[in-house]
Amino acid sequence: MALEVRDLRKRFGAVEVLRGVSASFDDGTVTAILGDNGAGKSTLLKTIYGIYPVENGTVRLGDLDISNLAIRERRRQGIEMVFQDLALTRQQSVVANLFMGREEVCRPFGVLRKKKMRAVALQALGKLGITIPSLERPVASLSGGQQQAIAIARALLDDPKVLLLDEPTAALAAGEVSKTLALIRSARQEGKVVVLVTHRLNDVFEVADRVIVMKHGSIFSDRAVTETSPAQVISEIVS
Amino acid sequence: MFDKLPQPMAAAVQPLLLLTLLVVVFALSAPAFLSFANLNNVLTASATVGLIALGATFVIASGNIDLSPGAVMALSAVVTANYAQHIDASPVGCVVVAGGIGLAVGLLNGWLISLTGAPSFIITLGTLSVARAIAYIASGGVPVYGLPDSALIVGQGALFGIHLPVLILMVCVVMSGFTLRFTRFGQHTLHMGDDAKAAQALGINLPRLRLQIFGLAGALAGLAGLIFMARTNSGDPSAGQSYELLGITAVILGGANLFGGKASVLSTFTGLLALAVLQNGLNLLAIETFYQVLFVGLVLILSAGLRRGELGSWR
Numbered sequence: 001m002a003l004e005v006r007d008l009r010k011r012f013g014a015v016e017v018l019r020g021v022s023a024s025f026d027d028g029t030v031t032a033i034l035g036d037n038g039a040g041k042s043t044l045l046k047t048i049y050g051i052y053p054v055e056n057g058t059v060r061l062g063d064l065d066i067s068n069l070a071i072r073e074r075r076r077q078g079i080e081m082v083f084q085d086l087a088l089t090r091q092q093s094v095v096a097n098l099f100m101g102r103e104e105v106c107r108p109f110g111v112l113r114k115k116k117m118r119a120v121a122l123q124a125l126g127k128l129g130i131t132i133p134s135l136e137r138p139v140a141s142l143s144g145g146q147q148q149a150i151a152i153a154r155a156l157l158d159d160p161k162v163l164l165l166d167e168p169t170a171a172l173a174a175g176e177v178s179k180t181l182a183l184i185r186s187a188r189q190e191g192k193v194v195v196l197v198t199h200r201l202n203d204v205f206e207v208a209d210r211v212i213v214m215k216h217g218s219i220f221s222d223r224a225v226t227e228t229s230p231a232q233v234i235s236e237i238v239s
Numbered sequence: 240m241f242d243k244l245p246q247p248m249a250a251a252v253q254p255l256l257l258l259t260l261l262v263v264v265f266a267l268s269a270p271a272f273l274s275f276a277n278l279n280n281v282l283t284a285s286a287t288v289g290l291i292a293l294g295a296t297f298v299i300a301s302g303n304i305d306l307s308p309g310a311v312m313a314l315s316a317v318v319t320a321n322y323a324q325h326i327d328a329s330p331v332g333c334v335v336v337a338g339g340i341g342l343a344v345g346l347l348n349g350w351l352i353s354l355t356g357a358p359s360f361i362i363t364l365g366t367l368s369v370a371r372a373i374a375y376i377a378s379g380g381v382p383v384y385g386l387p388d389s390a391l392i393v394g395q396g397a398l399f400g401i402h403l404p405v406l407i408l409m410v411c412v413v414m415s416g417f418t419l420r421f422t423r424f425g426q427h428t429l430h431m432g433d434d435a436k437a438a439q440a441l442g443i444n445l446p447r448l449r450l451q452i453f454g455l456a457g458a459l460a461g462l463a464g465l466i467f468m469a470r471t472n473s474g475d476p477s478a479g480q481s482y483e484l485l486g487i488t489a490v491i492l493g494g495a496n497l498f499g500g501k502a503s504v505l506s507t508f509t510g511l512l513a514l515a516v517l518q519n520g521l522n523l524l525a526i527e528t529f530y531q532v533l534f535v536g537l538v539l540i541l542s543a544g545l546r547r548g549e550l551g552s553w554r
Binding site for chain 1: 421422423424426429430433434436437438439440441442443444496500501
């Protein structure tokens, strides 16, 4: 169940942000994507996830072409994303955020199955080792690290096949960074495709199996992490 | 202090304190205030604004504003009055027509907001004018009088001594309270108002949700128009002037965040009652209408001041 993108192109007005990006991402591997600001890293992730429509090229998950699926459908197929800004609704409860967009409901009126969601949330947070004072508290009352944990827990809640992470450690303290990296390792062990966009080279060399450097909307280099070094990656980014 | 209460109850505490204060003041100063007949009248008079306030609760919870309900009320009243006079005066027929008119304008609001990307404030300001103008054009500028008795039941009937508008309001309060708090639609409405970008990123279909929210608010405004028509025995194109502002006032008195993400029907209802009690109490004390408007404004400002930061801020 590998993820594959072929000849992805994306344009914002006159600026071509993705210029025919092609890559495949294997199960049970962590691929880090690095590059300068404006290189197209986040745009690539958001195009795979469905925030930006695919204008040209294809996104495939295994045998399935998901290029034209809406976000909701892509999530159903097992693609989840952790956003740089976390995409949390901060006045709502932890449970409401964990289940945002895929609530457990009784049909036909869409009545929320609050007890079930709460039980699943408790189990999921416990499995990930995340401690939250109360599931009913608004997310705004939690610390930055806890909010990050909620965003990651939400992405992992339905046992996704693909985990897209956009700067997941950018705003975290050192202790929280190591917890996040442990979650990424654990996702890899479970055989998930993990694609990590980050500026933090330390993170890359701690968890990634492969490093892609993007420049001006194209892939500049693509190597196993064992075949490169931080110095080489930096020189490729700034060259 | 109220953190341990369930969320909607905690949210209703402050407007409840305001309501209690007003009830105590008027009970002491106007002996007729606490009579069953007067309280029944207070609720009956609040039914139309109440229905609008319920719709406004969803709209504000979603981070939007709807300025059209007063005009939708008038349009619904005029069209339903004509329908009752010439086609069918059965209560069910009138409810379907009035609700349908409101639903149609509400759906139009939601569709136009999504289509243009313009703020809901501007689009509904436009539909306010359009709906009001159509009401005047359809009625020739004069109220439609002399409706069949069966068309008036919704506004003038009673069950166990309680006026039907009160019962309709109560049913709608319970249903919309349940919907906002216990359904996916309600939760998505709050997500959208809290952070529309986040809601969209998680796959919530915002254009469809907007249609549903504004459709619901429109249908409630249409129903309010029917009650107004049935109470006054006329389809008046000038009906419902500024009712949308009273509805919004009730929602804000209830402690909703004007920028979305936080609202409760129970709180709105408490805010509505506070508003109704204030107006009724001042009436009983024979205070002139101009001063009543002044007091409503002062209470709203005071309430907003006491909850600085909770209602949303432009700063």
